[in-house]
Amino acid sequence: MGRLAFIILAAVLFHSVCSIPLIVAQNSSTRAVVFMYHRFGEDTFPSTSIRIEQFEQQLEFFKNNGFTVLPLEEIVDALSNNTSLPDRAIAITVDDAYRSVYEVAYPRLKELSFPFTVFVAPQTVDEGIAAYMSWQQIQEMHNNGVTFANHSLNHEYLIRKNNEETRESWAKRVRTDIEEAQRRLQEELGSAPALFAYPYGEFNLELMDIVEQLGYTAFGQHSGSIGPLSDRRALPRFPVAEAFADMASFKTKAFSLPMPVAQQEPVNPQTSDKRPLLTIRLASADGNLEQLACYFGNKPMRIQWVEPGKTFRIQADQDLPAGRSRYNCTAPSSVENRYYWFSHQWILPTTR
Numbered sequence: 001m002g003r004l005a006f007i008i009l010a011a012v013l014f015h016s017v018c019s020i021p022l023i024v025a026q027n028s029s030t031r032a033v034v035f036m037y038h039r040f041g042e043d044t045f046p047s048t049s050i051r052i053e054q055f056e057q058q059l060e061f062f063k064n065n066g067f068t069v070l071p072l073e074e075i076v077d078a079l080s081n082n083t084s085l086p087d088r089a090i091a092i093t094v095d096d097a098y099r100s101v102y103e104v105a106y107p108r109l110k111e112l113s114f115p116f117t118v119f120v121a122p123q124t125v126d127e128g129i130a131a132y133m134s135w136q137q138i139q140e141m142h143n144n145g146v147t148f149a150n151h152s153l154n155h156e157y158l159i160r161k162n163n164e165e166t167r168e169s170w171a172k173r174v175r176t177d178i179e180e181a182q183r184r185l186q187e188e189l190g191s192a193p194a195l196f197a198y199p200y201g202e203f204n205l206e207l208m209d210i211v212e213q214l215g216y217t218a219f220g221q222h223s224g225s226i227g228p229l230s231d232r233r234a235l236p237r238f239p240v241a242e243a244f245a246d247m248a249s250f251k252t253k254a255f256s257l258p259m260p261v262a263q264q265e266p267v268n269p270q271t272s273d274k275r276p277l278l279t280i281r282l283a284s285a286d287g288n289l290e291q292l293a294c295y296f297g298n299k300p301m302r303i304q305w306v307e308p309g310k311t312f313r314i315q316a317d318q319d320l321p322a323g324r325s326r327y328n329c330t331a332p333s334s335v336e337n338r339y340y341w342f343s344h345q346w347i348l349p350t351t352r
Contacts, residue, residue: 225257
């Protein structure tokens with residue numbers, strides 16, 4: 001059983017024996033789910049590639065189950081303007097602009113008239129690396145309605161400071177990197193939206209602030225649905241790849257709802273604490289939000305309610321691994337088979 005399937009099954013079993021009230025939906029007309037892909041049909045990269053038959057099955061699921069596939073910009077605009085979205089609104093995004101996006105994903109999405117966004121690091125294209133698309137292919141897709149957006153200039157770990165680099169010089173370097181990437185996209189395509197995807201899904205509070213100051217709405221790789229309370233400096237996306245693309249868990253993701261998180265402490269995912277404490281305050285409009293299950297890896301976490309139904313704390317009882325990890329929380333909605341979902345990423349620095 002995959003990790004996601006385990007989490008959902010455990011949540012279902014937990015919730016089935018509890019009599020605590022279900023979540024009351026908040027601002028349900030402004031929410032969406034964003035999926036993130038990398039490679040298509042590149043079976044030698046199962047951690048980042050999805051098999052073609054899996055991808056086709058997912059597209060058929062969208063087509064046949066009342067989902068509305070929207071441009072990512074339209075979802076961001078709705079969040080900014082507090083306007084309504086269709087009940088089953090989703091966006092499809094792809095990171096890194098691998099050649100299989102052009103050869104496999106693009107013709108299938110084009111046939112269904114599904115819009116999608118590709119986050120590209122322009123230097124990988126400039127260098128003519130065989131694994132990536134060419135500017136000619138990108139231009140063709142752009143002319144046919146595909147959106148291309150900023151994924152940094154050359155896909156480096158932006159949160160990592162170089163040796164002897166000060167905070168100020170690091171911030172200047174990162175700003176220049178993002179601005180140069182945007183300039184290259186605009187130069188090649190004529191325009192580029194103010195959307196940004198963090199390379200490797202890694203960000204910290206300093207980088208979030210820089211991205212906001214530059215005027216971007218940014219996306220990570222931590223799981224969850226997007227809603228009006230979501231932090232536009234680091235919006236969640238559900239990663240999809242061969243290793244965790246079974247249809248049962250995929251459907252749960254597609255139907256997921258945004259957990260109404262009004263405040264969290266800390267916001268910064270980067271930490272030196274191997275067992276960090278996370279405090280979450282839920283929106284006051286959701287006073288009945290009490291039925292909750294949280295997980296670190298496959299292991300259920302103890303939930304400490306500071307204020308029942310409103311504020312809770314969770315903390316891992318084992319050390320975080322070096323690199324990226326997450327706390328995941330789910331709770332059932334009043335609509336059958338739909339789950340509220342929240343994920344907080346942690347980044348424990350690796351030894352360089």
